[in-house]
Amino acid sequence: DQQVKQNSPSLSVQEGRISILNCDYTNSMFDYFLWYKKYPAEGPTFLISISSIKDKNEDGRFTVFLNKSAKHLSLHIVPSQPGDSAVYFCAADNTNAGKSTFGDGTTLTVKP
Amino acid sequence: GAGVSQSPRYKVAKRGQDVALRCDPISGHVSLFWYQQALGQGPEFLTYFQNEAQLDKSGLPSDRFFAERPEGSVSTLKIQRTQQEDSAVYLCASSFGRLDTQYFGPGTRLTVL
Numbered sequence: 001d002q003q004v005k006q007n008s009p010s011l012s013v014q015e016g017r018i019s020i021l022n023c024d025y026t027n028s029m030f031d032y033f034l035w036y037k038k039y040p041a042e043g044p045t046f047l048i049s050i051s052s053i054k055d056k057n058e059d060g061r062f063t064v065f066l067n068k069s070a071k072h073l074s075l076h077i078v079p080s081q082p083g084d085s086a087v088y089f090c091a092a093d094n095t096n097a098g099k100s101t102f103g104d105g106t107t108l109t110v111k112p
Numbered sequence: 113g114a115g116v117s118q119s120p121r122y123k124v125a126k127r128g129q130d131v132a133l134r135c136d137p138i139s140g141h142v143s144l145f146w147y148q149q150a151l152g153q154g155p156e157f158l159t160y161f162q163n164e165a166q167l168d169k170s171g172l173p174s175d176r177f178f179a180e181r182p183e184g185s186v187s188t189l190k191i192q193r194t195q196q197e198d199s200a201v202y203l204c205a206s207s208f209g210r211l212d213t214q215y216f217g218p219g220t221r222l223t224v225l
Contacts, residue, residue, distance in 0.1 A: 004154075097168075098168075098211055099157045100157065102156070104152065
């Protein structure tokens, strides 16, 4: 049973518009959530994170929202840029265990 | 460079062959993680080191998989008697502490024929 799910394998948006990437989780023990960005032939790069004590975290164009009751988080990118085109992975941690569980990723394409 | 490096970048092995994958973490990083990423999926945790101690190997899929970090720096993931289902990208990540930001290497793509 997959504990972290990214139900949209791909997303295409126009440059300048908002990109919204979604992630659902099932394990209520998860208390820390991360988003990674991955370009081809490179390893994932940390983008932004959120603790379960918060419902929003913002860093420049990137904002992550957490809805604990729905076990859902989302990453908003505003405005989207062609350089944002990559695979985005959602990951969840139980900080007592200290190891991440990843979703299968969403491929974002931002069209100029 | 100052990032995590992995070698080889690509490895083709015949079924039954043993392979060794190397990870050079960022200098000073205490924590080191190995992940396996199958095609079209996200990385899956294999094992974790704190310095030279392997504190968590709960993700290793079988006893054919073995990892070591004898001097608390470079780590090697060894797979014995490789099988086709071992074909994947093997990612290494390092961090200052277990709960700190992980920095990933580019991965080693293993193909078992």
